[in-house]
Structures are given as structure tokens and as C-alpha cells.
């Protein structure tokens with residue numbers, strides 16, 4: 001039950017791998033704990049890279065988290081007294097995650113999400129496009145391009161033979177890249193078809 005005078009909110013911290021998203025999530029959650037607000041943290045059960053019940057960042061900051069298999073499980077597990085809900089690796093959740101976080105915010109809860117905005121092809125990752133749209137606040141943070149040292153907003157998969165969207169790994173599989181150094185695959189079929197049509201219609205107009 002929301003107390004009068006309090007309103008919920010949805011914050012998203014997104015960016016490529018190695019950008020410090022999880023550190024930022026943990027920083028916000030620890031500040032809420034210092035303010036004596038009841039905090040609960042969830043993560044998808046798929047992400048067991050470091051430790052089963054902890055959210056651990058690359059810089060080894062950690063905070064206890066509850067692994068869940070579906071987004072609806074989060075609703076079932078949030079206590080009435082909880083004021084802040086953190087969700088890490090939110091890109092791995094099903095599309096219902098948007099409904100779940102809006103429900104929590106309506107209950108007066110501050111919801112803080114952390115996740116990859118783009119997959120290794122530079123496309124919106126799972127439910128992220130929706131979450132970014134419904135959020136009250138979005139922080140898109142950048143890593144450093146491993147090739148040129150510029151700001152990096154892309155996650156580059158080193159072995160292009162793996163084409164599935166979800167392939168959990170670390171520096172063995174991925175590195176952060178700037179836009180120029182992530183354009184490994186070129187334009188995909190949809191993009192090529194779009195620009196073929198565009199070029200045809202442009203040459204027709206120009207021949208009038």
C-alpha cells in the first residue's frame with residue numbers, strides 16, 4: 001500500500017557490457033539502505049556468472065539478490081514493507097516485466113532497473129525498448145572502446161559464429177566497442193531492403 005505523499009518511480013540504468021551499470025545499480029541501492037529503506041533485489045535465474053544469490057559487478061561490489069525465473073515471480077516476492085526494488089540484467093526477462101514494474105511503481109515503490117539496452121547486433125535487447133519508454137529516468141552510460149579508447153555504447157561479440165541473442169559470458173566472449181568498431185556485421189537484410197527501395201524511389205523522382 002502506498003503511503004500518502006509518496007509516489008513510485010521507474011529508473012533505468014543501461015549501456016553496453018563493462019560500462020559500470022551494475023556498480024551504479026548497487027550504489028543507488030546501498031544509498032537507499034543507508035536511508036533505512038527496505039530494499040529487495042532480483043535477478044534472472046539465467047545469469048549465474050558469479051554467484052547464485054548475489055548481484056556482483058565487475059569491480060566486485062556485491063549485494064544479495066533473489067534469482068527468479070519469470071517477471072511475475074517478482075510481484076509475488078515483493079513484501080508490503082519494501083520501498084525500493086532493484087532488478088539486475090533486466091534484459092533477460094520476458095515482456096511482462098514492463099507490466100510488473102509499472103504495478104510496483106503504482107504501489108509507491110521506487111524501481112531501479114539495470115540492463116543491456118542493445119544486443120550484440122545493436123538491436124534493442126528483449127523488453128528494454130519498452131522499459132526505456134515507460135521509465136521516469138534513464139541513464140545510458142558508456143564503456144571504453146577496446147580498439148580506439150573512445151566512448152563505447154556497443155557490446156561486441158568476439159566470435160560471430162554464435163548468433164543466438166542470449167549467450168552468457170564475460171571478457172572471453174565480449175568487449176565494449178564504439179559505433180565505428182562494432183559495425184562488424186554491416187547492414188542486415190531488413191536495412192538493405194529498406195535502402196534499396198529508397199534508392200529506387202529517389203532515382204525515379206530525380207529522373208522526372
Ligand SMILES: [Zn+2]
Pocket residue numbers: 145146147148149150177178179180181
Ligand atoms: Zn572504437
